[in-house]
Amino acid sequence: MSQVMIKELVPRRELVDPGHLACPGCGAPLAMRLVLKELGEKTIVVLPACCWSIIAGPYPQSSLHVPLYHTAFETAAAVASGIRAALDVRGDTDTTVMAWAGDGGTFDIGLQALSGAAERNEDFLYVCYDNEAYMNTGIQRSSATPWGAWTTTTPRSQPQGTKKKDILSIMAAHRIPYAATACVSYPADLLEKVRKAKSIRGTRFLHILSPCPPGWKFSDEQSIEMGRKAVQNRIFPLMEVEDGIRWRFTMETDGDRVEPYIKAQGRFRHLTDEDMVRIQDEVNARWEYLERMVASSP
Amino acid sequence: MAVELVKGNDALLRGAVLAGCRTFYGYPITPSSEIAESAAALLPQLGGTFVQSECEVGAIQMVYGAASAGERVMTASSSPGISLKLEGVSYLVGSELPAVIIDIMRGGPGLGNIAPAQGDYFQVVKGGGHGDYRLIVLAPNSPQEMCDLAMLAFELADRYRNPVVVLSDGFTGQMMEAVEFPVPVTSIPPKDWAVRATPETSGNLINSIRLMPEDLEEHVTALFEKYASIEAAEVRYEEVQTADAELVVVGYGIVSRLLRAALARVRDQGLRVGMLRPITLWPYPSQRLAELAETASGFLVAELSTGQMVEDVRLAVNGRRPVAFHGRYGGAVPSVDELVKAIEAAYPAEGRSA
Numbered sequence: 001m002s003q004v005m006i007k008e009l010v011p012r013r014e015l016v017d018p019g020h021l022a023c024p025g026c027g028a029p030l031a032m033r034l035v036l037k038e039l040g041e042k043t044i045v046v047l048p049a050c051c052w053s054i055i056a057g058p059y060p061q062s063s064l065h066v067p068l069y070h071t072a073f074e075t076a077a078a079v080a081s082g083i084r085a086a087l088d089v090r091g092d093t094d095t096t097v098m099a100w101a102g103d104g105g106t107f108d109i110g111l112q113a114l115s116g117a118a119e120r121n122e123d124f125l126y127v128c129y130d131n132e133a134y135m136n137t138g139i140q141r142s143s144a145t146p147w148g149a150w151t152t153t154t155p156r157s158q159p160q161g162t163k164k165k166d167i168l169s170i171m172a173a174h175r176i177p178y179a180a181t182a183c184v185s186y187p188a189d190l191l192e193k194v195r196k197a198k199s200i201r202g203t204r205f206l207h208i209l210s211p212c213p214p215g216w217k218f219s220d221e222q223s224i225e226m227g228r229k230a231v232q233n234r235i236f237p238l239m240e241v242e243d244g245i246r247w248r249f250t251m252e253t254d255g256d257r258v259e260p261y262i263k264a265q266g267r268f269r270h271l272t273d274e275d276m277v278r279i280q281d282e283v284n285a286r287w288e289y290l291e292r293m294v295a296s297s298p
Numbered sequence: 299m300a301v302e303l304v305k306g307n308d309a310l311l312r313g314a315v316l317a318g319c320r321t322f323y324g325y326p327i328t329p330s331s332e333i334a335e336s337a338a339a340l341l342p343q344l345g346g347t348f349v350q351s352e353c354e355v356g357a358i359q360m361v362y363g364a365a366s367a368g369e370r371v372m373t374a375s376s377s378p379g380i381s382l383k384l385e386g387v388s389y390l391v392g393s394e395l396p397a398v399i400i401d402i403m404r405g406g407p408g409l410g411n412i413a414p415a416q417g418d419y420f421q422v423v424k425g426g427g428h429g430d431y432r433l434i435v436l437a438p439n440s441p442q443e444m445c446d447l448a449m450l451a452f453e454l455a456d457r458y459r460n461p462v463v464v465l466s467d468g469f470t471g472q473m474m475e476a477v478e479f480p481v482p483v484t485s486i487p488p489k490d491w492a493v494r495a496t497p498e499t500s501g502n503l504i505n506s507i508r509l510m511p512e513d514l515e516e517h518v519t520a521l522f523e524k525y526a527s528i529e530a531a532e533v534r535y536e537e538v539q540t541a542d543a544e545l546v547v548v549g550y551g552i553v554s555r556l557l558r559a560a561l562a563r564v565r566d567q568g569l570r571v572g573m574l575r576p577i578t579l580w581p582y583p584s585q586r587l588a589e590l591a592e593t594a595s596g597f598l599v600a601e602l603s604t605g606q607m608v609e610d611v612r613l614a615v616n617g618r619r620p621v622a623f624h625g626r627y628g629g630a631v632p633s634v635d636e637l638v639k640a641i642e643a644a645y646p647a648e649g650r651s652a
Contacts, residue, residue: 049409053409070409072378072408072409073378074353074382104326108352108353109325109352109353109354111352134326136328137326137327137328137331138326138328138331138335140326140331140334140335140350141350143352152331152335152338153326153334153335153338153348153350154338155338155339157339157342157343158338158342158348
């Protein structure tokens, strides 16, 4: 990799204040900080119920320097559609509307509104910061929770029994102009994707893996390391899809074993060696699928 | 039976299990999530079903499906989640399906907050969903009653083939108290109307569509004949020191616990104050309130809302006595001192001189 100066890479402006209400080590405020650095002040954030409903702080104290709409759980994409339409009517085309939802509000209850907006190719950026469960209500499973994980509604006697929903493929299947994955552990890649998304009109979707110390059960200082591991072991490949057909990896990975990542998190503590093999096989199979998508891209 | 220290939400789920419920569909929301978590921990071990649905609408419609098959089935949520479920509740009523729905109320309107409130009285007791219907609504004021009324809810739902709501609040759901768990229900009456893909049930129909106006009118009339029988048989309330009361205070759920403490204080001051606590919010103890309006000189209603149940008290008293109101809302809760002052202010002048 060629040498890059951090100050050239990361915009200096800060639109997220310290003193926000996230847990120590939370990936979610870091994700917001990076995304807003790139989007700038002319951004409106649309926020359904999620951890960020709390992190933002109670009005008039706000950890954000941009306008913020709290919406009903299932409605981020619908409210964002309405705000976009209102801005367009007023001739304001340079303000970015950004829906900012967790995995529950995206993969589960908000998927209908998101699908509708994507089908209409609404002109907004939809960011899902994914901490792989309903963390704000106390760690209940979502359809983004990985197979085998403990949550309070998937106890160790009955851990998560389904595979994580492939939201990137779902969004790509809507043929939206831009869909991508990113992780707070790789800020350069994340910023580049936000920059690209900002330059495109229509529905743009960004899926950010956001490690969660209390929900995944690891200690606060390991968040960045967890994200790196998830990318390097191909559990969470960094990639982008243009117009639903041009798939591309944005980061080379070594294809590390998943085991150190799984074993570092208390939510997987009950898993057996057989389970580990099963997870590795699943990751390998999905990687091969993605490689085929990339190889067959025009 | 052993006494255990149990959280209200957990006591409720265990009551449901004792009532024979083995099927739970729910979605996470504070302050009701412990009910789903308890169901996730307990039901699979008992051979039952726990499903965390993709949304509140999904949960109530899964309840519809399981209820159609004759299962004792439940869902639990909190205020905004109940708003989402109300279409499904109306369908359950229309198809005369028994089901138990738990509402652990929080502050509204809108996103509001997660603090305890009683702002759902209108949406749960007065309808909320579309069409003409009634729900049987039970209001516990302790973890013990969370268990007991959950059990009663399943019994009443089956008996009347109508959804029953246990309407509680964030306090009663979250607080821990001693609970004595009753013996489990061992026999559940057969449901010969259920549809189970068997030859015996193949002629049954679960349905709420009635295209001809006369048919629908006949159906709703039959529902309301059923409701009249529920009103005649199922009114439940608790009375405290009403025999000589000049002022009757009325409150349900957690508010009744605060009123009870205030009552002890004002009785010590020599004020003759009693309390009526509705346990069924529908059917409402209107008749008993009307009787008390003959003997008491005034009423005071306290709620964690701007005044919703107070309308039912005023309807029952029907202008014969003044009905004062004291409400806190948005998650705020009155102190006992504050309630004592409200009681003193509402205490009838003729009561003082008597």
